[in-house]
Amino acid sequence: MKRYYQPEVETASYEEIRQIQNEKIVKQVRYVYENVPYYRNLMEKKGVTPDDIKSVDDIKKLPFLSKDDLREAYPYGLLGTDLKNCVRIQSTSGTTGKRVVAFYTQKDIDMWEECCARAIVAAGGTEEDVVQVCYGYGLFTGGPGLNGGSHKVGCLTLPMSSGNTDRQIQFMMDLQSTILCCTPSYAAYIGESLAEQGYKPEDNKLKAGIFGAEPWTEEMRQEIEKSLGIKAYDIYGLTETSGPGVAFECEEQTGMHINEDHFYAEVIDPKTGEVLPDGEKGELVFTSLDKEGFPLLRYRTKDICILSRKKCSCGRTHVKMTKPLGRSDDMMIIRGVNVFPSQIEAVLLKEGYPPNYQIVVDRVNNSDTFDIYVECTPAMFSDIIADMQAKEKKLNLAMRSMLGIGPKIHLVAPKTIARSEGKAVRVIDKRKLH
Secondary structure, X not given: OOOOOOHHHHOOOXXXXXXXXXXXXXXXXXXXXXXXXXXXXXXXXXXXXXXXXXXXXXHHHOOOEOHHHHHHHOOOOOOOOOHHHEEEEEEOOOOOOOOOEEEEEHHHHHHHHHHHHHHHHHOOOOOOOEEEEOXXXXXXXXXXXXXXXXXXXXXXXXXXXXXXXXXXXXXXXXXXXXXXXXXXXXXXXXXXXXXXXXOOHHHOOOOEEEEOOOOOOHHHHHHHHHHHOOEEEEEEEEOOOOEEEEEEEXXXXXXXXXXXXXXXXXXXOOXXXXXXXXXXXXXXXXXXXXXXXXXXOOEEEXXXXXXXXXXXXXXXXXXXXXXXXXXXXXXXXXXXXXXXXXXXXXXXXXXXXXXXXXXEEEEEOOXXXXXXXXXXXXXXXXXXXXXXXHHHHHHHHHHXXXXXXXXXXXXXXXXXXXXXXXXXXXXXXXXXXX
């Protein structure tokens, strides 16, 4: 079985990878300085010139970029080349203000699709496979990225986009899809829908799934693997850096290999900006080493993770990042306690509940209210109020043990919580905190 899409890069020695990065960073900093006045201005304020950057060790001299910079520079302020050289844009969903619009030259797209091809091959993909892409197409990067990667590998690609689950299942069964690409919450929903239609996991031809774009836990991975009869792989990316494929899991499933020949990763203390050593938890920062259209240097992702250079059994040598362990910006502070949705999901799955839930936070009389609505399976749901209250109490204690505070639990009937075909809306925060 083919194990690597580009073996000479994916299995390069640390010294070889470092050599590639050193050469690229020197060129890229000069390129950005000469072509992006917004970033040149930040460098001048910090007293840094391209001559100060001789290797990736000097990267810490450069200023950070944040989402605020991207909003301020919108739409063309961080463009790295003439518009006539760009062939496409992609954009974020804009849930936190102005949209991020990223520009791509043809070279940028080729690079991005190669990264996605590496992820597909790492999940066992070959030209024999049928890849069903149920990420959204259009401005969202998920669909176009995996679509392009699938083409590069030579797979038959089903460009389904998200939604219309009955049609997804029809194509999956009739065309015998072998690799599924979508958000984890939608994969769980497809698994649920297949079971409702009377299919067993062994009835489909799927062998692997490549899931990303939202946080998910190990428990959710196991649920999806069981319901679809597959191995589920994580993939990571940001519109700001290109899209999915910045990092991806191999068969070891102990973190995602970062494509270090294209993206240089640092982990920093989110409060001080100090670079932390490998193995320490902090905020992930990415530098695009060879992007032309939208070349970001030291972009703060807000994702909290740990980097590791521990040798991997798959033979890939690129540094690994953990799944994001929360975000420095989706963290909720409730009654003074830091709460991440992923913690809540882990408790639900451990207690045997499906990962269909909604967190509602509000503020009444200057005090936070914290409610979690959890959907039951038909087998769990009961008309006997005392039974349901006992289950709610047990779940409340499990949440209190994990979080340090007790939410009000509401167990609701099956199919009550709206299903998501894109990114699941897990948190409704009604407090006016800004």
